[in-house]
Amino acid sequence: MKLNRVDVDLGPRSYPVLIGNGLISELGQIVREQGLKQTAAFVLTNRQVGGKHFAKVRRALEKAAFTRVVRHNIPSVESGKSWKNLERTCKKLLEEFPDTGSVPLIFLLGGGVVGDLGGFAAGIFRRGVAFVQLPTSLLAAVDSSVGGKVAVNFSGVKNILGVFNQPRLVVCDLALLQTLDERQLRSGVSEVIKYGAVCRGSLFAELEAGALKKLMARDPDTLADVVHQSVEIKARVVEQDEFDKKGIRNVLNFGHTIGHGLELSAYHPEADASEAPTHGEAIAIGMVAATHLAMKLGMVDETFDRRLRGLLAVAGLPATMREFRAQQAGGDYPDLHERIIRAIQMDKKFRDGKNVFVLPTGIGSWRQVENVDWGLVNEAVRVVLA
Ligand SMILES: NC(=O)c1ccc[n+]([C@@H]2O[C@H](COP(=O)([O-])OP(=O)(O)OC[C@H]3O[C@@H](n4cnc5c(N)ncnc54)[C@H](O)[C@@H]3O)[C@@H](O)[C@H]2O)c1
Numbered sequence: 001m002k003l004n005r006v007d008v009d010l011g012p013r014s015y016p017v018l019i020g021n022g023l024i025s026e027l028g029q030i031v032r033e034q035g036l037k038q039t040a041a042f043v044l045t046n047r048q049v050g051g052k053h054f055a056k057v058r059r060a061l062e063k064a065a066f067t068r069v070v071r072h073n074i075p076s077v078e079s080g081k082s083w084k085n086l087e088r089t090c091k092k093l094l095e096e097f098p099d100t101g102s103v104p105l106i107f108l109l110g111g112g113v114v115g116d117l118g119g120f121a122a123g124i125f126r127r128g129v130a131f132v133q134l135p136t137s138l139l140a141a142v143d144s145s146v147g148g149k150v151a152v153n154f155s156g157v158k159n160i161l162g163v164f165n166q167p168r169l170v171v172c173d174l175a176l177l178q179t180l181d182e183r184q185l186r187s188g189v190s191e192v193i194k195y196g197a198v199c200r201g202s203l204f205a206e207l208e209a210g211a212l213k214k215l216m217a218r219d220p221d222t223l224a225d226v227v228h229q230s231v232e233i234k235a236r237v238v239e240q241d242e243f244d245k246k247g248i249r250n251v252l253n254f255g256h257t258i259g260h261g262l263e264l265s266a267y268h269p270e271a272d273a274s275e276a277p278t279h280g281e282a283i284a285i286g287m288v289a290a291t292h293l294a295m296k297l298g299m300v301d302e303t304f305d306r307r308l309r310g311l312l313a314v315a316g317l318p319a320t321m322r323e324f325r326a327q328q329a330g331g332d333y334p335d336l337h338e339r340i341i342r343a344i345q346m347d348k349k350f351r352d353g354k355n356v357f358v359l360p361t362g363i364g365s366w367r368q369v370e371n372v373d374w375g376l377v378n379e380a381v382r383v384v385l386a
């Protein structure tokens with residue numbers, strides 16, 4: 001079996017990310033090789049992912065002398081990433097593992113929602129319990145499982161309650177990604193395009209030259225290469241700015257300022273969650289909006305915009321809300337423009353009323369720009385909402 005390994009070098013908090021096909025069947029052994037000696041396991045997942053893949057995890061752990069494997073589900077939608085579900089998860093942990101002698105190793109089997117909520121629970125339960133990320137969505141594989149940012153949404157603000165908490169190990173079994181539905185696959189592809197667009201021009205060019213088509217067809221070699229490159233890019237960024245204090249980690253937010261605003265604004269608790277844009281769809285639209293800002297500020301020309309939109313089109317990702325509505329049922333939200341502006345004003349990066357945007361300066365490069373004229377921001381939002 002071909003195995004790719006990326007080491008995230010964070011001194012005492014270093015850990016490897018292992019990427020390969022069929023890795024889950026060797027999970028127990030891999031965990032032992034990392035020196036993790038627990039005999040109890042707590043597997044956080046959801047019905048959808050757990051239904052398909054939990055049995056394999058349990059079998060692999062039991063083979064490596066785990067005597068107890070407890071499963072807990074959270075909802076399989078973004079709204080499940082809530083304080084309420086964090087509380088329920090901690091309650092379940094306490095009920096199942098009431099004394100210090102029985103602290104389990106926590107496994108997070110799922111996409112970014114399971115990984116973000118579970119990593120937070122692992123960080124606060126008994127002041128911190130070791131955990132292992134088992135990403136099952138492409139988005140989690142290329143982005144959220146690496147880097148240690150864990151959080152829940154609260155009071156209508158995305159990721160506002162959270163901590164930095166690095167996993168002890170990330171095991172990415174690419175075979176698990178085969179059961180992802182098409183739309184969720186696209187959502188992860190959006191982050192891959194982001195890496196190419198602002199971090200690594202050669203990746204962008206490879207995607208244009210055919211890798212994106214193969215990725216959409218889940219070609220195993222392409223999947224392995226793209227996940228490997230993406231994790232490498234993310235690891236190098238995180239190593240330079242683990243706690244997001246130096247501005248370096250901001251690069252990962254290309255498309256996320258307006259994208260997050262859209263993601264949160266379009267979400268209605270009463271509505272069918274499948275009608276709201278996924279994280280990746282929102283980020284695709286957010287990247288187009290940010291590119292509009294960069295063009296207006298003279299940082300890139302139309303070529304960047306054309307190439308970005310070209311890749312989004314190959315992936316079937318929307319560049320605008322009009323395209324989103326054409327692809328998905330629903331998508332008509334009242335006061336969306338105003339709500340996006342209000343949501344982006346809550347952005348964690350904004351200070352003293354000054355906005356901060358990560359904008360491209362060419363394919364594979366970027367710069368942070370502060371205090372972008374709000375009239376221009378409004379215009380960029382209008383362009384993608386039209
Ligand atoms: N911590 C970070 O650094 C970071 C980075 C990027 C995104 N995020 C967060 O990640 C979340 C989005 O992650 P996501 O896109 O993985 O969403 P998700 O966790 O909601 O997963 C998307 C859907 O796919 C399903 N799914 C996942 N794996 C599957 C599989 N193998 N087979 C079948 N179905 C599967 C899930 O049940 C869910 O319904 C957002 O909350 C975002 O804020 C965090």
Ligand SMILES: [Zn+2]
Pocket residue numbers: 143191256279283
């Ligand atoms: Zn993202």
